[in-house]
Amino acid sequence: MAVGGWILAALVAAGLGWMGRPVMVLLPESPDAAPLSPTPLAISRTPHLGWWLAGAAFVQVAIVAATIPAHLLPAWVIVCGVGTWLAYIDWYTHVLPTRIVAPLFAIAAVVVLLEAWMVADVRIFVRALAASALAFGSFWCFWWIADRQRPGSFGFGDVRFAAPVGLVLGSLGPWAAPVGLYLGFVVGAVLGLALKARGRQGGFAFGPAMLAGAVIGAVLST
Helix, strand or coil: CCHHHHHHHHEEEEEHHCCHHHHHHHHHEEEECCCCCCCHHHHHHCCCCCHHHHHHHHHHHHHCCCCCCHHHHHHHHHHHHHHHHHHHHHHCCCCCCCHHHHHHHHHHHHHHHHHHHHHCCCCHHHHHHHHHHHHHHCCCCHHHHHHCCCCCCCCHHHHHHHHHHHHHHCCCCCHHHHHHHHHHHHHHHHHHHHHHHHHCCCCCCHHHHHHHHHHHHHHHHH
């Protein structure tokens, strides 16, 4: 990919990431949030939050843009940009808001469809939808099993977030989704051990690990 396009994609993602703070200001408290969980408005008050989110989105898309075909990048710009908001919200509230995840999936699906149409390759869209369904179904099974063993140990928001993550991974090829989703669990395991070593007890947000695994999976699968 040309350097100019690479930089432009990363800057667009950064702009989308920066919008996360005003979105959090308007986002109502989720009914799924724990009783003592901070509200989106409260976590939006972090100093320079918009710039932190912009920087995180910029880095993610810069990494992905260096390896994947240019015509598949727009959907990644959207998922990484908005996914940065979701990762931040999930980290502090342990909630992945449906009112953000659902539109993210719908918009990403339309963009992937347009990507497939632009290069006259319908297999891209079919493969992406299949990977998204597989990701959603697999995470639903994990949630179902975990909810019966330890209720609340695996959030349903992770199941919903698996759909757009699986979608963009699936657009890259047949192995990208399994690799990216598996790496999400690897990142989550490492993160969990690190938090436990620091004395933190209880569960932790899995959304950031899912997003990081997807980015690493995109690099390793292309």
